[in-house]
Amino acid sequence: MAQNKKKSAKQTKSTNYRPYVRGFWILFLGGIASIVLIFLLASWGVFGKLPTFEELENPESNLATEILSSDGKTLGKFYNENRTPVKYEDLPQNLIDAVVATEDRRFYEHSGIDMRGTARAVAFLGSKGGASTITQQLAKLLFSDTPSSKFERVLQKVKEWIIAARLERQYTKQEIITMYLNKQDFLFQAVGIRSASKIYFDKEPIELRPEESAIIAGMLKNPRQFNPYREISKDKSLERRNTVLALMAETGKLTQIERDSLTAMPMEINFSPEGHADGIATYFREYLRAFMSDWIEQNPKGVDADGNEEYYNIYRDGLVITTTVDSRMQRYAEEAVTAHMENLQREFDRQNERNKTAPFRDITEEQAASILNRAMRNSDRWRKMAARDISVEQIKASFDKETDMRVFIWKDGAKEIDTVMTPRDSILYYKRFLRAGLLSMTPQTGEVKAWVGGINYKHFQYDHVKTGKRQVGSTFKPFLYATAIDQLHLSPCDTIPNIPYCIPAGEMGAQKDWCPENSSGDYGGMVTLKSALAQSINTVSARLMHRVGPRPVIDLIEKLGVDTENIPAVPSIALGTADLSLFEMVSAYSAFANKGVHVEPQIVSTIVDKNGTILYQSIPEAKDIISQESAYVTVNLMEGVTQYGSGARLRSGAINNSVYKNVITGHPYMFKNAIAGKTGTTQNQSDGWFMGMVPNLVSGVWVGGDNRSVHFPSITYGQGATMALPIWGVFMKKCYADEDLKISKDDFEKPENLSIRVDCSVPAEGNQGIDLPDELDF
Secondary structure, X not given: OHHHHHHHHHHHHHHOOHHHHHHHXXXXXXXXXXXXXXXXXXXXXXXXOOOOXXXXXXXXXOEOEEEEOOOOOEEEEEXXXXXXXXXXXXXXXXXXXXXXXXXXXXXXXXXXXXXXHHHHHHHOOOOOOOOOOHHHHHHHOOOOOOOOOHHHHHHHHHHHHHHHHHHHHHOOHHHHHHHHHHHOEOOOOOEOHHHHHHXXXXXXXXXXXXXXXXXXXXXXOOOOOOOOOOXXXXXXXXXXXXXXXXXXXXXXXXXXXXXXXXXXXXXXXXXXXXXXXXXXXXXXXHHHHXXXXXXXXXXXXXXXXXXXXXXXXXXXXXXXXXXXXOHHHHHHHHHHHHHHHHHHHHHHHHHOOOOOOOOOOOOOHHHHHHHHHHHHHOOHHHHXXXXXXXXXXXXXXXXXXXXXXXXXXXXXXXXXXXXXXXXXXXXXXXXXXXEEEEEEEEOOOOEEEEEEOOOOOOOOOOOOOOOOOEEOHHHHHHHHHHHHHHHHOOOXXXXXXXXXXXXXXXXXXXXXXXXXXXXXXXXXXXXXHHHHHHXXXXXXXXXXXXXXXXXHHHHHHHXXXXXXXXXXXXXXXXXXXXXXXXXXXXXXXXXHHOOOEEEOOEOEEEXXXXXXXXXXXXXXXXXXXXOHHHHHHHHHHHHHHHHHOOOHHHOOOOOOOXXXXXXXXXXXXXXXXXXXXXXXXXXXXXXEEEEEEEOOEEEEEEEEOOOOOOOOOOHHHHOHHHHOHHHHHHHHHHHHHOHHHOOOOOOOOOOOOOOOOOOOOOXXXXXXXXXXXXXXXX
């Protein structure tokens, strides 16, 4: 009986466990079912639409447009997201090894989800590493919104797992790691491995060394915390780099000796930002943006499903624009502008130390105040405050309140400094800086090779190549001389009296007697046509203008690409009273170097879409404007300018005035080859020009103030030979030093049947003077 009771008690006790066992399995299987259900519901979009990886199916969408130089270098990009993808074969193996060793050691073994890593992360609460695989991290990059709650974070994690599994089914491991690196944001507008490589090391990804790849792989964990450029994170970046190298050694991708050697190396980067105001050719890139806007308008991509025209977008369509600009020449041009303008500005500031209206001259204090007030009203500050209905009195008062600002300064090249000043004072501060422009072009093709629109794009965005138009002074005279040569068959050796000369009122549009004076004040004797241009003798220009008339000269420059709408047909244009752009001047001069043929300037060679299809290919437009003989004789005249005229210092080895020579940057130049050129200086020394030509390159330089009243007090420093010519000289010295550019040192090609005498050492047949009508009193 007792035995039966014991047995009954055991059965009862055993029976009591069944609810718990059943409950366990219900919970366990229910949990599994719930997880499966959550994954199913998530995959069906119940918890919100899953981010599409359509972008990953076509990894070259939503891409920056890349701007290439003619020599294949990246000048810059147009982008909302600075991303230019690379292919797997363009990635160095050391980078792949670094990323796998650091982020996902079993990357090649799992199918998107690392169960061992997940179990470890759960067991140790993440203290021994996370569980996200490279594929999961790629999936995470598809989410643009940050979860606002823990529940949303859990749901997003589920979605990441689903997407990761799909990615693994659809792509190879090589494709996944390539997409992952192309999608990562490394800060400082470096989106994707190619941008990161360019911005932090100024090289292509395939060129990365192991220690550089380790830096980039280290940033994947946290690009801000382990950033090699930020001062606050440099030490952490170095420590993280060494950790990556150690992990590479653990996985057998580096030997211990290699690891120790690389760890001992200092961390070095070559930070090369790619912002819209960074890098080289900034002014050119901004003009290119406008060019592309017009091109896109005229070249629609196609028609969408609704029958509407679709247009290319330079910020996301991944176009590749190959320009005519040569990156080497562009860099030399910018270096030449920087070197001379810093030098020239120092002298300009010195001469303004006792100027009460500095930086303005020849105006009253009231006129100076008027210039400042006008600049205030044209400023962004005024416009933004006015848009908020702030009163004029309050706006004006804001210009006199000190504020923190970062301003431009010339010091060991262009730099910036932090300072405190009022907005009014900042306007005056910037007015004192002299500005500059340089354009260089191949005359035979019209290809623009270098374009410098100012001294610093970030602080002076006005482009002095294409947008700015200023009086051209004596650089206009070759157009007058070319017209006279073409019409009258003149020779550089023909002589003309250098005496005062007037065009009477009523003739050729002159409203009063026009009697130009020589800037030197020297008169008397006979001068050759070549000497007259070399010395910029105004009386000779007046005589030539009286003979040919202003209309034929205007017709000539119009054919040479100059906008003549606002140029009056009056004699004074002979001295360069017209406002022209540097772009127009270089374009027009190019025809002289190209045997009388004008080629429309070209800035873009090709435009290619992301699939490699050519959308645009430039076809230069060429027109015969003047005879080859007239063009050659005009060039011969301009050679005299650099032989014994205002441009002769290009060949000289010494300058007499020791103070003066300190402003002639780069001197002595000691050029021995054929150079045709012309200096130009406008009234009150407001503008300095130099146009210089060799057989296969025409370059022009302008220097002046933002306002015409900002100028040197004397012609000594304010002439084109001092303000502009040194930039041309430094630029050409650099170009000649780079033999790969193949800048010509040959003579200009002489026409086979030249009928005009250009060698004045050979006696002329008959009269050597100009056979002009008696009424012109030659």
